Amino acid sequence: MRDATSAAHRKLDAQLSSFDLTVFSGYRRFLQASAGALLPLEAALVEAGVARMFPDWPERARSHAIATDLARLGQDAQATVSVSPMTPGGVLGTMYVLEGSRLGAKFLLKTIADATDSRVAEATAYLSHGTGKRLWQSFLSKLQSEEPCDEDEVIEAARAAFAAFERAADRA
Numbered sequence: 001m002r003d004a005t006s007a008a009h010r011k012l013d014a015q016l017s018s019f020d021l022t023v024f025s026g027y028r029r030f031l032q033a034s035a036g037a038l039l040p041l042e043a044a045l046v047e048a049g050v051a052r053m054f055p056d057w058p059e060r061a062r063s064h065a066i067a068t069d070l071a072r073l074g075q076d077a078q079a080t081v082s083v084s085p086m087t088p089g090g091v092l093g094t095m096y097v098l099e100g101s102r103l104g105a106k107f108l109l110k111t112i113a114d115a116t117d118s119r120v121a122e123a124t125a126y127l128s129h130g131t132g133k134r135l136w137q138s139f140l141s142k143l144q145s146e147e148p149c150d151e152d153e154v155i156e157a158a159r160a161a162f163a164a165f166e167r168a169a170d171r172a
Contacts, residue, residue, distance in 0.1 A: 001096055001143075004155045008162035013104075015169050021108060024117040028073045029172045031126065035066045036080030036168030041094055041161055043079070048086035054095070054142065062098075062129045069123035081167045086157065089149040093157025097165075099139040102130055 002009075019033070020026030042063045051057040067077035086094060105127040112120055112127070 001155065001158065005096075005158045005162065008159045012162050012165050012169075015166055019169075019172075021111045022115045022120070024073070024115075024119055027112065027115065027120045027123070028070070028075055031066060031070050031073065031123070032075060032078075032080075033169040033172035034126065034165070035063075035070060035077040036171060037083075037161075037164040038066055038098070039063050039077060039079040040081055040083045041098065041164055044083045044086050045091055045094060048088075048091050050091050050095070053088065053091055053146070054139075056138075059133070060099070060130070060135060062126055065125040065129045068125045072123040073119060080171045081164050083160070083164055087153060088146075089153035090157035090160075092143060092146060092149060093154040093159075094161045095139060096143070096154070096158045097161035099136050102136060105129075 016030065016033070019030040021030055042061055045057075054060060063077070070077045084090075109124060109127050112124060115121055
């Protein structure tokens with residue numbers, strides 16, 4: 001999965017690195033971009049029955065956390081892109097991107113620690129969501145144990161999730 005999606009991942013990382021997370025406006029734009037894709041992706045996951053595959057879905061979902069952060073920064077969380085309905089393989093591919101983003105969030109939190117505006121440090125529910133839980137490891141276990149899915153379908157769904165974040169970043 002990592003190799004098959006690495007180009008999409010690098011492209012998104014490069015795009016998101018243009019947001020200066022140490023200043024209020026840059027961090028808020030980053031959260032707006034993230035919410036723009038996260039909200040519709042999580043809604044599509046729910047519609048596809050993600051909770052049947054991941055019974056702990058309520059503790060994985062981050063839409064509420066990002067909405068809370070944006071509200072603290074004086075902004076509403078809004079979906080800015082549309083996503084297609086998901087198959088079981090689509091759920092796995094999308095979850096790969098969303099759960100993997102928690103790994104990068106640890107590094108972003110270190111960057112935010114350098115922010116001079118205290119409002120930035122007070123709006124980290126999204127980036128710190130799931131800290132101390134083994135969500136990535138349990139996702140990988142589920143991915144390996146899941147009944148055979150079309151691997152190409154899972155990969156394409158992961159690429160589509162990365163692309164949704166790219167489109168949302170373009171609009172932020």
